[in-house]
Amino acid sequence: MPSPSSSREILRRQLRQTRRHLSNEEQALAAKQLTTQFVSSPLSNTLTQNTRVALYLSNDGEISPNSLCEYLWQHDVDLYLPVLDGKALRFARYTSTSKWAENRFGIKEPVASETIDGLELDAVFLPLVGFDIEGGRLGMGGGFYDRTFEHKQANQPPILIGLAHDCQAVAKLPIESWDVPLDNILTPSTFIQLT
Template sequence: MTSHLDPRQTLRRQLRQTRRSLSAEEQLAAATQLVFCLKNHLNLPEVENAKRIALYLTNDGEISPHLLCDYYWQQGIQTYLPVIQGKQLTFARYTPNTVWQENVFGIKEPVTTEYLSGDELDVVLLPLVGFDSQGGRLGMGGGFYDRTFADKKANEKPLLIGLAHDCQEVKNLPVEGWDVPLQAIITPSRIINV
C-alpha cells in the first residue's frame, strides 16, 4: 500500500538535493542577504525587541544563520540552539565558548544541563526543506519542531520564522494537519509574512 506521505517524501528528496548543489559562494551570499533582510525589511517588533532567539547549525545544504548569530551577539541578544530530548526539542544557550556533542543525526548540540522550553524564547528561526508563498512548510520529516510547538497559539511566543534558499520554493506545498504554521518565511530575496 502506498503511503499518503510519498509525494512529500519525493519532494523532500528533490529539494534537499537542490539546496546541497549550491556552491560555497552561493551559500555565503545567501547567508549575507539574510542579515540584510532581517535588519532592513522584516519590520516585526517581536524580532526587533527579542531578547532570546533560537537558530540552528547548518546541515545538509540549509541556508546558514551563522552571520545572523554574529549580528545577534553584537546586539547583546541571547542565542539558543535546538537539542533533541526524546521526540521534542529543548533549547540550549549558544556562546563562542560552547562545548559540543553530536546527536543521533550527527548534528552538533551544546553540552549543558540548562535548557529553555520553546515558549521561553521570543523568536525561533528554523530551517526549511521547502515552502510555498502561502506559508506552507516542509521540514526534514522528523517532526521535532511540529511536536515541540504543537500547542502554540498563533499570537503566543515564540514567533516562528522559517529560513530557506529561494530555490526551495514550490508552487503549492501539501500541508498536513500536524504541520505547525509559521509567522514568516525569509529567503535571500524576499520575506513572506503569513
C-alpha cells in the first residue's frame, strides 16, 4: 500500500498535468468566471477598500487571478505578492508600476525594499494543485504557504482562500499534520466556506 506522501505526490503529478492541458481559451474563461464567483460570494463584502490582500502570479497551469486582481484594484484594495524568504514567504506590495525579478524557481516577484509578514494581511488567495470539499489542500509540495501560516490562529486574519480550476477537485485528500487549513475555496463554479 502506498504511503500518504507517495499518494500525494502521484495525485500532485496527475492534477498538475490536468490543469496544464487546459487551453488558453479555457484558462481565460475560468479566470473570468472565478471573478464572477468571487463577486457573488460573501468575500466581496469583506475585502473592501484599504484591506491588505495577497494573491499570486499564475504558473504551471494555475488558475489566473489576473481578472480578480483588476477587480480588487478598482475597489482600492491594497494588493501584495509572495516573495521567497528562505523556506517561507513574505509579501511585497503589488502595483501597476512594480519592478520584477525572477526567484530561484524562475517565478517573477516584485522587487521591493519592504515586505510584510503573512499574518499582517487580511486575506490571501493561494494557488491549489488539488482540494476536497472539506478544505483539504494539496499544494506544489514545497511547504512555503504552510510554513508562512503555521502560527495562524483559527478564525483570525488572514482569511486563507484557495483558488483552483474545477477539474482539480478530488473526493478526499490525504492530509498531513503540517497542512494549514483553508478558510474558503473558490473555483469558477463554486464558493466553499469552511470556517
